[in-house]
Amino acid sequence: MSEALLQVAQLCVGHQQTVLIDHVSFELRKGDVLGVIGESGAGKSTLGLAVMGHYRGALRPLSGSITFQGQTYHPRDACRLATLQGKRVCYVAQSASAGFNPAFPLGSQVIEAACYHGVLTREAAQEKLLQLFALLGLPDPVQFARRYPHQVSGGQLQRAMTAMALCSSPDLIVFDEPTTALDVTTQLDVLAAIRHAVKQTRTAALYISHDIAVVSQIADSLLVLRHGKQIEYGRTADILRSAAHPYTRALLNTRHPAPLLVAEQHAPVLELRDLTVGYGNGQPVISQLSMTLPRGQTFALVGESGSGKSTLARTLAGLQKPQSGELTLEGKALSFDCQRRTAQQRWQIQYIYQNADTALNPRHRVRELIGRNIMRRSGLRGAALKARLSQLLEQVELAPELADRFPSQLSGGQKQRVAIARALAAEPEILICDEPTSALDPLVAQGVLALFRQLQQSAGLTLLFITHDIATVRSIAHSVAVMHRGKLVRQGLRETVLTPPFDDYTARLLQAEPTLEPGWLASALKVPSPEHPLSLQEILT
Structure with missing residues (x-):
């Protein structure tokens, strides 16, 4: 058996009395992949950066050791370990x-x-x-x-x-959620490329993710973190077969969401006809697209990266002017320019961006980011404002004390939940959700999806839900549209769209949905791609 490239022994990372990584130990050999699983804020990214000798803010190694290629680095050697960055150790960030x-x-x-x-x-x-x-x-x-x-x-x-x-x-690559924001077909190709590169070059990899189905296809071993503690560590096949910890079993169970019961179709609240959108003098990004959003239901929009999903969402929100098309809200004409919409119309349609890093002002605290919408929408001040703020934070499973933090002091998942709470503060009727749960761990994502369903039942909220996760579509969507190269190639009730016979492109999307089945990645790569005459597997071999 080859010698370990990386060994981490009883590592603790924190600041003064706060410990974020608590006595974590593992080893990684050349050509192997270690998957690091855990919920948002569990310490996954902190651990990944620590093995590179990089510590954010006031964080420091408190105890333990890191051995890289036979050289042991103790807490006092963090600066020496950091010299390896960019040459022998590289990092792929989430954003x-x-x-x-x-x-x-x-x-x-x-x-x-x-x-x-x-x-x-x-x-x-x-x-x-x-x-x-x-x-x-x-x-x-x-x-x-x-x-x-x-x-x-x-x-x-x-x-x-x-x-x-x-x-x-490099000898070691730290992948920090590299496929979180990708559609399923792109994720499939990237996963195959990463696995091939690691095996062929004998590069070791630390693969951080909250999606255990994705990690199980690429990782030789799994490390499960919760609240900075190591709760499970072992070979991937062993953990998938017989997980010892209840938290790990709960993560495995999130891959089988209960399907949403199909409701009766309601009258449309938003109608779009013959939309064409382009940038500059180039080819249109969206061509002659028509769709309707039924009131009080979820309309899921799926498709690979670059198909025009976000452009469509921005156009509906009044942030992108089209070349042609008509838009109506509750039967009345609605301008494509948000500046020409009434205040009530602007409140009615709210947007949750995919990338919370760029959606939140880094100079404002959480209470200011959410509180501004509360004050402008409801006119609340003082104790009433504080109570409403706490209520919204609790709805998205954030502790009220996080209200005093800046975005830079939050994890990726926490920032996305702040963005969701900010949109809900406007009390909208239509919520445009552009991958709103892509940065959340499965258990928290389940809670957010349950929140959306509860809001629909209590307030009649209408959702346009952009996602690449077919399991999420089955869980939350009443209607589904498949978008490809700026056109809707398939749309209708969820059961109709997700039931065969399929067109080639829809079949490709469904086959690329990650599962816990052994060999899923290899079998999915055999499905012909309408985009590429040769599959990535054929290119690699």
């Missing part, structure tokens, strides 16, 4: 938008670390860049390298960040 400078092309940023550390010459790095872009399924690698971050979709940006980490050929 790709925060990892790129908007002023420079993607290609120059992807090869920057490899050139800076002398791993590759610029010519060799540019050649490897094109190979990685092709491997990760990015379109026209040469042209893609010349684009700026704002000119590509969120899924494409995440794959570019994965290419950035692979470019230096």
